[in-house]
Amino acid sequence: MxxxxxxxxxxxxxxxxxxxxxxxxxxxxxxxxxxxxxxxxxxxxxxxxxxxxxxxxxxxxxxxxxxxxxxxxxxxxxxxxxxxxxxxxxxxxxxxxxxxxxxxxxxxxxxxxxxxxxxxxxDHPQKVIKLGEIKLHLGNRKAFYESKEIVLTKKEFEILALFAKYPNKVFNRNNLLDAVWGYDYYGDSRTVDSHIKRLRAKIKKAGIDNDSIETVWGEGYRWGREE
The missing domain is CATH 3.40.50.2300 (Response regulator)
Structure with missing residues (x-):
């Protein structure tokens, strides 16, 4: 190695x-x-x-x-x-x-x-879930759009996987912190916003519309694309 x-x-x-x-x-x-x-x-x-x-x-x-x-x-x-x-x-x-x-x-x-x-x-990449046009391989934490990988950090992948598992659900910052970072996370809740911003940029760069992650004002975020 x-x-x-x-x-x-x-x-x-x-x-x-x-x-x-x-x-x-x-x-x-x-x-x-x-x-x-x-x-x-x-x-x-x-x-x-x-x-x-x-x-x-x-x-x-x-x-x-x-x-x-x-x-x-x-x-x-x-x-x-x-x-x-x-x-x-x-x-x-x-x-x-x-x-x-x-x-x-x-x-x-x-x-x-x-x-x-x-x-x-x-060795266990077989389970795949879809989030709109993105395929999420849960085994190896890889995301693909039209056979091209979208390079994500672990937290970015977990956010998308959460959106995929709960379609149309609105997640506020605390929801995402608890689900992705864990209940013992004591960092700044604004880290959620920075991760969402980077995710949007990567999704747009991959060729997908930039409105995929919708901001629901006063509530939080959800995956905004229609199937």
Missing amino acids: KVLIVEDNKQIIDVLNRFLKEANHETAVVYDGGKALASFDSFKPDFILLDIMLPNVDGFEICRRIREKSTVPIIMITAKSEDADRILGLEVGADDYIVKPFSPEEVLSRINAILRRIHFEN
Whole structure:
């Protein structure tokens, strides 16, 4: 497996690099956030370890831009333990996060856990539900329009799946937070609006009318397209 390490701490890089190579993984290292996307395009990793605090471009922005074109698994590395950093990392599309200091064994354990989930989902992709003209493959969390994949984060996919399971139902912010983020989520409810905005942009880019997700003023959101 090819692992891209984006981290500016050379001591951490040396430890991760050595440990991953001993586990028979190929690695590439980037110290500068400004070079991360170019390395992603050239190296084509199967997994990314991404620090948040980086020179020039931070990890949140790198993760956000990668998620515009890829579902490659990403674990974000943070020196902070604040909930806000962890929540934002997950909101922009990270699969998991790990807080410094950590052991390389813990990193490898988290990588393997994510890979097991992905392999299971890829082996069980048979259940498909439709949301208008979009097909949602529940097993591997992939969305397609006219055979072309719409690249979504996990939360974006779950929002669309919720709309598909409850057609014509209006969901307010709290409904969506409880159903998609979970009852123990303590972040800003406006994160729902930002996810809806990104979903609309991706749906429009795929060639579907931009009014697919309807705002019901004073109530919330629902899927607005007619079957």
